Amino acid sequence: MKPAPFAYHAPDTLDEALELLAPGDGVRVLAGGQSLVPMMKARALRPTVVIDVNRIPGLAVVEEEGGALRIGALTRQQALLDNDVAGRAQPLLHAAGRFAGYLATRHRGTVGGSLAFAAPWAELSAAMVALDAQLEVRSARGERTVPARSFFTGPNETVLEPDELLTSVHVPAAAPRTGAGFHEVSARYRDFAQVAAAATVTVDDAGVCTAAELVLLCVAPVPHRVDVAHLVGTTGDAAALDAVAGLLVGLEPLDDIEVSGTYRSRVAVTLAKRALGDAFDHARGAA
Structure with missing residues (x-):
């Protein structure tokens, strides 16, 4: 099958993306597309607007920041696995991440996309809850921080509002030993x-x-x-x-x-x- 008709936007800045997201209803964000695209092709999802965030700079970083690990939402799952800083800061990220799909899907699938899609079997969701990660969420109305432990509300359901975008994840560094x-x-x-x-x-x-x-x-x-x-x-x-x-x-x-x-x-x-x-x-x- 083919997706139902939709409008496609590929903003170059985060502010532009948040402005496009503002209407909320009928809008979907395209990151890695590993879940969204198959569901659109099967017409299980019929968004009227798709916002491709892959051109936005600064959303695919993995860096240490203030004693914690900052992971951009657009970071590819395989990039997280290949990142030595992440593995040293929190070994569970690598232990769980290697179970996330296949090599090919990990090269496209993103950390933020996995969390936002909230599949009941998503390995990174379990890791973020165990690590008490903090999720940074943005919208045209402002920004807020949501604990991973209260982010998920049901299968494929989160506290994200329709006009909000998950932009980064902050993971505390592991204690010695x-x-x-x-x-x-x-x-x-x-x-x-x-x-x-x-x-x-x-x-x-x-x-x-x-x-x-x-x-x-x-x-x-x-x-x-x-x-x-x-x-x-x-x-x-x-x-x-x-x-x-x-x-x-x-x-x-x-x-x-x-x-x-x-x-x-x-x-x-x-x-x-x-x-x-x-x-x-x-x-x-x-x-």
């Missing part, structure tokens, strides 16, 4: 995740946990943050990791045409323990 782990299960290699787990762990000189984060995908409408405070003060031994299972008892993932909610619940426990185990190993320098 911080490790990361990411595991997922999919029907085929590099297909959409059926279940995924992202984890970070920070340890002290003795290898004892001082902080830990765990986020699961595809077990809830949005990335699901699990309180793993019980790991603090432990070395990530088998008993501590086994206790994670009890934290996931109340989850009720939905069935879909591929897998059941029961399957997701069981696999989530295994992936959570693996991701946390890897994070402990990396934090201690054992992997």
Whole structure:
């Protein structure tokens, strides 16, 4: 199929793009196009106006800024993976990002596009929630900062208003001796995740946990943050990791045409323990 008719604009400045976005209704932003274009071709989406932001300078940067990592929304996913500064600042960005689609799609897909599209299986969404990233959002009305932990409201739904554009993501730098782990299960290699787990762990000189984060995908409408405070003060031994299972008892993932909610619940426990185990190993320098 072919897309329904639409008006196309390719602004050269951010201000021009925000002005074009101002009407809101019927307007869509084109970044990497990995989700938007197929949906337009299938006529699942029928925007009347498409704004191509690829010509706007300054939206594809990865740089350290004030003790944090600033990632421009137009940064290609593969560029983030190839960036050593990002990998050193927050290992989870690389651990999760390498699962995002195929090499070809990562060379086109953008960090901001993945977050704004808010697919339930999006690996970078889990990473940003785990890392407590702050998202910079702009419109002709002004700008605001939204925590990643309150950005997602449902499958393919966020707090973004129709006239707003996600311009950058600010990620706090990891503390010393911080490790990361990411595991997922999919029907085929590099297909959409059926279940995924992202984890970070920070340890002290003795290898004892001082902080830990765990986020699961595809077990809830949005990335699901699990309180793993019980790991603090432990070395990530088998008993501590086994206790994670009890934290996931109340989850009720939905069935879909591929897998059941029961399957997701069981696999989530295994992936959570693996991701946390890897994070402990990396934090201690054992992997």
